[in-house]
Amino acid sequence: MKIPRRRCLQLTLAAAAPSAFPRFASALDYPTRPVRVIVPVAPGGGADIVARLTCQWLSERLGQQFIVENRPGGGTNIGTEVVVHASADGYMLLLVNLTHAINATLYEKLNYNFARDIAPIAGIVGVSNVVEIHPSVPANTLPEFIAYAKANPGKINMGSAGNGSSSHMAGELFKMMAGVNLVHVPYRGQGPAMTDLLGGQLQVIFATTPGTTEYVRIGKLHALAVTTSIRAEALPDVPTVADFVPGYESSQWYGLGTPKSTPTEIVDKLNYEINAALVDPGMKARFADLGGTLLPGSPADFSRRIAEEIEKWGKVVKFAAIKAD
Secondary structure (H helix, E strand, O other): OOOOHHHHHHHHHHHHHHHHHHHHHHHHHOOOOOEEEEEOOOOOOHHHHHHHHHHHHHHHHHOOOEEEEEOOOHHHHHHHHHHHOOOOOOOEEEEEEHHHHHHHHHOOOOOOOHHHHEEEEEEEEEEEEEEEEOOOOOOOOHHHHHHHHHHOOOOOEEEEOOOOOHHHHHHHHHHHHHOOOOEEEEOOOHHHHHHHHHHOOOOEEEEEOOOOHHHHHOOOOEEEEEOOOOOOOOOOOOOEHHHOOOOOOOEEEEEEEEEOOOOHHHHHHHHHHHHHHOOOHHHHHHHHHOOEEEOOOOHHHHHHHHHHHHHHHHHHHHHHOOOOO
16 A cells, blocks of 8 residues: 555654654753763862862752762873763763863874864863972072073973873973973872872972962962963962963863763753853852853853864974873
8 A cells, every 4th residue: 555655754753753752851851860970080180179069069950969980091081981982861971171182182093083072061160270389499489490490400300180181281381481301290180299299209280270279378389370371360479471481371271071962952951050150159259269260151162162272282292292101
C-alpha cells in the first residue's frame, strides 16, 4: 500500500518527537543530579579557589551539588581530556584558564583540539599575576630584583604552576623583556609551588592573586609588582611590571567550559547563572578580595577571549622557543 506523502511526513515527525522532547525537557530540568567540575590543577591555587566559589553559588542556585574534582598533571591536559571525552550532557564541566589557550601552541601533539572539543560557557574572573619573592632575596623593588638577578644569572629559582601555566608564561615574558636568567621550576599546580616558596626552596614566583595576597599582607612574602597593565585592587600599593619594563602585560583568567555538543539550553542556563553571580554584591565582594576583575558576557564573548589569547601566547611560545617537557 502506498502511503500519501503528507501522511508519511506526519508519521516521521511523530516518531521523532518522543526522542526530541525528553532531550529538551531534560535541558529545562537540568540539573537533576550532582555535577562534577574538573579543575585540571592541584588544590590550593587560584583556579581551585575560583572553582569552589563558583560551585558554591551554582549549588545554591540550581539545587544540586556542583562538586570540584582536582585532576592535575600534564599541564592541565590530563583533566582536560577527561572532560573532552565525557558525555555532552552538562554533568561534567571544566574550569578553563589561560593555560588552555597557551597549550594550543605549546604542545605539538595533543589528544584533543581545545577550540574544537570544548564549548565555552562563560568567563568568570580575570586576575593579576604578582611577582612575589621570598624575604631572603635582597630586593625591595622590582628594579632591585632585576639588578640582583643580572648579578646572579642562573642562581634564582622561579617556581610555576607547571609548564604553560600563567605563572610560567608571565615569568618567561619577564625573562625575555627584562633580560634576566631565572631557572624555571615547574610544579603540579600553584599550591605546591607556593609551599616551596614559603619554605625558601624557591626565590620568586609569578603567582595569581587568589590564594597568595594574604601571604603578602601578613609579611611572609614580598610583592614587587603585578603583571597587569593597571594595579590590582587587592594590592593597591604594588606597582605594575610595566612601570619598570615598558610594554609588559600578562594576566590570568578563569571560566567554565563543557564538552562540545552539550545542549544549548544547558549552556545558556549555566551562562545565565554565572552572570547572575557576577552582579551579586556578595560574590562581587569575594572576587574583589581575590584581586579579580569580573568577566560577564555570553558564551560567544568567552569564545572570542580564548581565541585572542591563543593567538597572543602562540607568538610568545614560538619567539621564546618554549617546549613542553
